[in-house]
Amino acid sequence: MKGTVVALDHLLGRPAAALVHDGRLEDFFIDPPADAAPQAGAIFRARPGRPVKGLGGAFVDLPGGARGFLRQTDGLAPGRPVLVQVSGQAEPGKAVPVTTRLLFKSRFAILTPGAPGLNLSRAIREPELRARLAALAGEAMAGAGPDLGLVLRTAAGAVDAGVLADDIAALRAAAAAVLADCEGGPELLLDAPGAHEFAWREWAHPAPDAVEDRPGAFADLGVEELLDAALDPAMGLGEGASMVLEPTRALVAVDVNTGADTTPAAGMKANTAAARALPRALRVRGLGGQVTVDFAPMPRRDRGVLEQVMKAAFRDMGEEVTLAGWTPLGHYELTRRRDRLPLAEALRGWPG
Secondary structure, X not given: OOOEXXXXXXXXXXXXXXXXXXXXXXXXXXXXXXXXXXXXXXXXXXXXXXXXXXXXXXXXXXXXXXXXXEOOXXXXXXOOOEEEEEOOXXXXXXXXXXXXXXXXXXXXXXXXXXXXXXXXXXXXXXXXXXXXXXXXXXXXXXXXXXXXXXXXXXXXXXXXXXXXXXXXXXHHHHHHHHHOOOOOOOEEEEOOOOHHHHHHHHOOOOOOOEEEEXXXXXXXXXHHHHHHHHHOOEEEEEOOEEEEEXXXXXXXXXEEEOOOOOOHHHHHHHHHHHHHHHHHHHHHHOOOEEEEXXXXXXXXXXXXXXXXXXXXXXXXXXXXXXXXXXXXXXXXXXXXXXXXXXXXXXXXXXXX
């Protein structure tokens, strides 16, 4: 099927969602296994301990014996309940990263307790539309109090006023219930979005050409074969070039190869293809943290051009990354937020 398709189905007995564009897997999300650590977006009432010298934060007790690590310790009282939100995927053997800066997300809006103000997505550019949305949002947030902010997401620009108002009202009600539940022991107050909710919320813009919400959607779109390819560390870049992504405990190592043609022109062509493919490759595989790229040999003078290609690729994908640049040994380093369980772990038991 041509165009962009959102497929909602099940895999390994768990809800899963795939974003496919012209037969290429753009993103994939599956509900985590039952024994997985708390996922990004979940909100807990936690019990903090004392700040740990040298670590720049404090451990907090979460339900079920899990532990989180909180860096915002100003005003923190050991033993006094605090609301925290999981901010990323826990590294193996480490505490779950949490924050007190809560975000409540819906398809069209984000509520920001402690960060007042009204903001609109920069992707909404038309002045008249921005003015209309700002007025509507102001009405929807009437009486919310001075400490609650609102961000209208890009998808808000494509819905009618009633739908947007209802969305903000439902989001306010959910946030109010959580923010009022501050007393007691460690408890899950708002779970992370499941795969189908995630797809509905995060893949709203640009609007897909079709949504296939039924058993058999993955089979019809070849999603299982696409997942097999994503689980392979090596991916082709065309004309014999390839890129290999290998996660380790410390970092994700990426190696770019030209194949039989080892000329400088072939190296630059392979590197450019790798830079453009890297954001999607990392996202689909759920890989984050420190990423070190060993590009194919190329003239040093071409590094600036390649870096601009890399910046544009991550910007276009909306990725949360820090591009650190070139190392003395000629590698390129970046960091990407760990926002989900790595694909290989999420698909434990996958037969492919």
